[in-house]
Amino acid sequence: MAKSNKAKKKVKVTPKEKTLYGFPSWMSNSKTAFWGFLVFGFLLYANAIPNDYALDDAIVINDNMFTQEGISGIPGILSKDTFFGFFKEEGKAALVAGGRYRPLSLVTFAIEVQLFGLNPQVSHFFNALLYGLSCGILYLLLLMLFRGNRGEAFAVFVAFVTTLLFTAHPIHTEAVANIKGRDEILTLLGSIGALYYSLLSFQQKKLSLSVWAGIIFFLALMAKENAITFLAIVPLAYYFFTKASPKEIIKQVLPFGIATFIFLAIRFSVLGFAFSEPTLELMNNPYVKVENGRYIKYTSAEKLATVTYTMGKYLQLLAVPHPLTHDYYPRHIPVVNWGDWRVLLSLLLYIAMGIFAVIRLRKKDILSFAILFYLATFSIVSNLFFPVGTNMSERFAYIPSIGFCMAIAVLSYRYLKKGDKVKAFHQLRTPLMVAALIAVLFSIKTLSRNTVWKDNFTLFSTDINTAPNSAKMRNAMGGELVTQSQKPENKLKQQEMLTEAVGHLREAVKIHPNYKNAYLLMGNANNYLKQYDAAITAYNQALAVDPAYAEAETNLAITYMQAGRYYGQERNNLPKSIEFLEKSIELRPNEYETLRLLGVAYGISRRPSEAIEYFTRALNVRPNDPDAMYNLGNAYYNIGQNNLGEEWHQKAFNLDPNLLEKRRSAVKPQ
DSSP states (O other): OHHHHHHHHTOOOOHHHHHTTTOOHHHHOHHHHHHHHHHHHHHHTGGGTTOOOOTTHIIIIITOHHHHTGGGGHHHHHHSOTTHHHHOSTTGGGOSTTOOOOHHHHHHHHHHHHHHOSOHHHHHHHHHHHHHHHHHHHHHHHHHHHOSTTOHHHHHHHHHHHHHHHHHOGGGHHHHTSGGGHHHHHHHHHHHHHHHHHHHHHHHTOHHHHHHHHHHHHHHHHHOGGGGGHHHHHHHHHHHHOOOOHHHHHHHHHHHHHHHHHHHHHHHHHHOSOOOOOOSOTTTOSSEEEETTEEEEOOHHHHHHHHHHHHHHHHHHHHSOOSOOSOOOTTTSOOOOTTOHHHHHHHHHHHHHHHHHHHTTTTTOHHHHHHHHHHHHHHTTSSSSSOOSSSOOGGGGTTTHHHHHHHHHHHHHHHHSSSSSOOSGGGGHHHHHHHHHHHHHHHHHHHHHHHHTTSHHHHHHHHTTTOTTOHHHHHHHHHHHHHHHTSGGGGGGHHHHHHHHHHHHHHHHHHOTTOHHHHHHHHHHHHHTTOHHHHHHHHHHHHHHOTTOHHHHHHHHHHHHHHHHHHHHTSOOHHHHHHHHHHHHHHOTTOHHHHHHHHHHHHHTTOHHHHHHHHHHHHHHSTTOHHHHHHHHHHHHHTTOHHHHHHHHHHHHHHOTTHHHHHHHSOOOO
């Protein structure tokens, strides 16, 4: 009946309208869909806008000397390794093999600091906005790629579902809810934007658009080196989705090659040409293990098996993104071998994907393109070819997830639609409803995960339940508990928090026996607990790992001094007090308070000569301090040299006539 009614009305439609007959405008209208995905992507991460800085934000923003300088810090950002502004000294920035040169995101942070100060909410806002923009542009790019001989219905459906799943996918929370992840967002935005302009140039025969494609791609490379994988994606896109000749493809890829050459020239001029070997430090090289008390490299078989295992783990998280964690450091990812079924399953999956992609390459099967997109963009972060400093990370799946989502969209179109050829929207309702349901579940998980990135304490205290076997996770949780315990609002539960911190830090050094930072933090926690002997032991363990560990040496000296004061004041154990104070002064010979305490301790011990020696040294450190003069005067009185005692007292009163009144009202130290 419906057909006869339409026939009677003699409605004239174009072929395109026939193909899309019944499709809602929010799917078939590219502008509407673009803005819809932009807004959807932004709103998904809007609840992350109130969040504070967390995790690696300190490295690139709030503890980075260049970023904190605002616009004036940009020359430093462009001329140094990305981590230099945090470490502030040569050498440390290259702890990860090859160094890192990713200045673009830091430049945007510096501009934000210039305009808004250190404001994490502003940075979270721009992350969400840039993510939404990326999702909108991804839809336009996919629509452009799929249109042509594959039919308008296929193009609209697959582009829409791919972008819908990509936008909602919770595995992206690390890249978006963590401000530092902006390098990932800008890399994808620049890469797909460059490919979009390149295709426009090819279609419209405008050279200027190719130039813009090269410029945008250069910016993508400046955000993160991962963009270089698009040197493979671009020719693949032309091969699969256009009728361009090999000569035309080379012409379109040329701007990308020029941009890459310029970027690499700048990168090598800043970082040098040498690619250092991965260190044997476990937190920067996960492929080492402890044998006979020392670290050695994995065997080739162990490393390849472990890498293969993590490759399978990425596929699992893309399919079922739970549980998520920011930490996949040793030993959250265990040492595995080829006898592990998970390794073999992962290997079989990747072999099957590779074989399918190659076999269907000549047919220009879009599933082949989706697989090749995933493999190409994933290769650079897989640890197969380049060390990335950790076993795996969810942000590494950010760009490759496009290939995964594309494959799901194509499969749902092929196997869930009704009928062989799609002529109307109702034939795609079932696969679209399935995709919508998945997107809803993904969105719920994303919104929930965003709240976990509220701050370090929330992030660490949540993810410790997922990654309890990670040394870095244990260390981070212990360190954050120490920090939080010192806040006034946590005074009543300070002891409890510090005790818990020590427990986490002990677990960290069980996993990583040479974890010097864990020993440092353990020393700090025990210091606050007034467990001075345990604190001293921990600091000495840190120094045994790294004798040049300045922070551990400084904290050890402070702890010796505090232990000396404690044993003198509260335990009335002067020999032990003097023992600790002497050790402290060996490490920091010009520390006034330690010298003063030694003078007091020796004075009470009736060793006036030593008391005069240390009070004199204290006065040399603070030559205009009336308290130092008064103490020295007392020491001279104690040995019967009243003239010198009176002289130093008079000098003290001349500088501070109210000195005696202040000393009487003050709590006497010892």
